[in-house]
Amino acid sequence: MEAIDEIVAEFLVESYENLDQLDRDLLELEQHPGSRDLLASVFRTIHTIKGTSGFLAFHRLEKITHIGENLLSRLRDGHIALTEERASALLKMVDTVRDVLTGIERTGAEVEGDDSALLSLLSSLREDSQAAEKPAEGAAEAAPAAEPGNSGEAAPAETAEDGAAAGATGDSGADGTSEDAGAEDGSAAGNDPAAGDAAGNPAGDAGDAGNPAGEPAAPTPQLGQVLVDSGATTPDAVEIARMEQGLGDKRPIGNILVEHGSTTPAAVESALESQGSARSVVDSSVRVDVELLDSLMRLVGELVLARNQLVSRLDEEQDSSKDSSLARSAQRLSLVTSELQEQVMKTRMQPVDAVWSKMPRVVRDLAHQCGRQVRLEMEGRETELDRSVLEAIKDPLTHLIRNAVDHGIEEPEARTAAGKPAEGVLRLRAYHEAGQVHLEIIDDGAGINPEAIAAKAVERGLVTEGQLASMSAREVINLIFLPGFSLAAKVTNVSGRGVGMDVVKTRIEGIGGSVDVTSKLGIGSTFRLTIPLTLAIIPALTIGCAGRRYAVPQVSVLELVRLSGEHARGGIELISGAPVYRLRDMLLPLIRLDEQLGLVPADADIMSDLPGPAGPSGAADPSGAADPSGAGTSPEPGAPTGSGASTGERGGFIVVLHAEQQRFGLVVDDVLDTQEIVVKPLGRHLKGIPVYAGATILGDGTVVLILDAATLARRSNVLANTSAVTTENDADAVELLDPVLVVEVTGDRRAAIPLEMVTRLEEIQVSAIEHVGGREVVQYRGHIMPLVRLATLLGAYTEPATEGALQLVVYTQGERSVGFVVDRILDIATERADTRSDIDDHALIGSVVVGDKVTELLDVQSAVLSADPHFYSQSATSDTAFAPLSQETYA
């Protein structure tokens, strides 16, 4: 019983694969209707399924495939041509077969079903030409003459290759043409009497029908045929050679042909090779249970850890131990382990084509359904991903592709009207870059209209007008990933149901990837998925903080900045609530890891810790990590050496991280090294702490927590949407608002500028100022930048300096910039004790109390417009096609 189940299971797996192949072949066939190779491949696939189902007594399946096969054989013989109608009918047949197979998988037996419509459709399509079959056309033209119900002919298919070969030896009188592979190379199959019987009899039956049995069951083309196809000999010569074989010549046909001078030994050689390669694919691969692979992967993970431990222990004892042979063995072990890890990872890698190969069918059906003309192009099919990742992206990818066909690509008429070709192009691209896989879904359709998105988002209450105002067009388009967002302008049964874009995003982010969309109205949209190669082992940066080590996934790390001496003092702007580092003239918000982890009071002043002279620099030495002096007890071995004296002077590092489209700096004590870590999930009790993405075990056996960059960013109020979040420690009455840059305008008059409106801080020489039509301008980054003296704007009178340096706050949108001239840059603040009170003044929104001083809140828009009345409108045309949105919302 079990044996039968196993056979059925095998049959199912094989058939599913065959059906997928069939889908692909049929679609390709539509493009190249004349291709005999494709037709032959399709025919063989169907024939195999038919044969096996006959053998396993799945009669419904057998009947369907039989009728399909009849149609196919006529196509193959060129009696009829492949029309779209026929292609659809055949695809329908494939679907029905798939359904029946699913039924068998579920219940173990065929489910009943009415196939008469399909069958008569298939039969009727066979009838556009009544030309008689010509079974004797040649060996390769093996015939469609198998009678319905004559399962004898089908039976040998189960032993496909061998059966045919055996047929040749066991029954060569009736079958003068079967000089195929088996007979050719020593008839291995012929030695198997069972196969000989099984194939021999039905071959005889079929032979009675005037129908050489071998060919349809044998996927390997016959040598004679290969030679003829390659032009190395003539059909007549092959015919003669076959006759000689029939008369008892036991030599392989290649030898006979060479002897006759009909071909050359070299040609036979290469023909044999091409025959062989068709089989070697089968011979050289083995099916392996995925669970086995997974457990293999787990074991290798453990091995890697054990290796790391051994190596670090050896390093540690290097001085005392003189046992160099042990060291050599360890090194060898280390190498082998690395290689093993790589190879096992490879076994889990599958080309993205495993998912993509289903897409042509999806696109075709969808295009028909929606009345679109779509050409699907795929680039980088061979790009490999871990199978777990592949599994995870399958649904999101399908969803995006469906969306692209349904919503992206327009109807042919609309396209023609817009001056585009009627046929839309949907491109799938996959490539590796920087240790990640990038998948792109590119359509040349209508594109996404940001104004429609914006309107919808506001209507649904997902964002406010105010939030929209500060968003770039790209950010607006990315609103489609918000939960609850649906452009239900047109709900079809294709998209707009089931998974939404937010699910796509959640799924992709769930595996550590990201998704992003760009779009140009009227030109098309591009969805870009960035996905890690594998989930199990990731490169990570080890850092030290407050005597402990932590790991940060390398993908989030942009760069490392050492804080020491002058650098630190010059780089960090003085701050009370929101420290900022000036990194190459960009403002980088800072958070401290020890503070985030609750290891120090939250209000510790970042400046007070910063050096003086650099802290002990040995801490940065990667060997610090591999040197677990005093293993066994806490404090942790290899702990950052500088942190012992953390109350005093110390150096530190800024790890510049990128998360959720934001850059921020994480201040840590030490940066140790980079290594591959095996991610281990945290137990139930710790799952609720979002700051940790998991844990890992380092080479010395220490458990180290893996930090989640996105959560850190959110926790630290860096990200835009966090104004509502208060830090745990001071839930006082202090209102946390968006950070502002505090500047001194003149004397002790202060102004605050929303930090998000600050692109750069610059210092220019007064002598660099030029005048254009009464306005002050400077040349800045290849453009002319108008200047606004805030003092003048705010109505204070000052005598402009004639020499020296001026402090500028630069605001840039697109290619246009405006510089605000201020006396001094003072501070960045998020805390404002008092709410703003209205001041009826030009260019001011109101005033607030920052620290203990009243500070005026600058109305950046009107300030910008006072310098450049066309700032927003012109940037709209020069910037992107979507900028009108911002103009509208600013207005």
Next chain:
Amino acid sequence: MSQLSTFHVGKYLFGVDVALVQEIVRLQQITPVPLAATEIAGLINLRGEVLTAIDLRARLGLPQSESTREQVNVVIRVDDEPVSLLVDEIGGVLEVSQVPFEQTPSTVDEKVRDLLLGAYTLPDRLLLSLNAHRVLHEVAA
């Protein structure tokens, strides 16, 4: 449940069903987890597996140990997730099917009492039977 694996925490002798105990290990380093509940002692590396270690003293509301002795990890497996309980000292495995079983006496601290199934009265002392599920489940994250 007739066999209990026993251990000492503070002045008490506790026992858990021996079937729940995966192993006893004297370890080693514990990696503390900032921001976690105080009952969570940290993470330990048990042959390549990362386990959460729960400080049973803290869980029972007992004061921190004055002793410098290393604590012992009692690794128990509940809901298919191994978790380590940090105890002061390990006892032996006791056959308790013949020992009288009672309600927990009211002399036991209230917080401790909440986590017990009951008490066995051994000839010389009381063996408190720990409710492992409750010990593990109600630790706040």
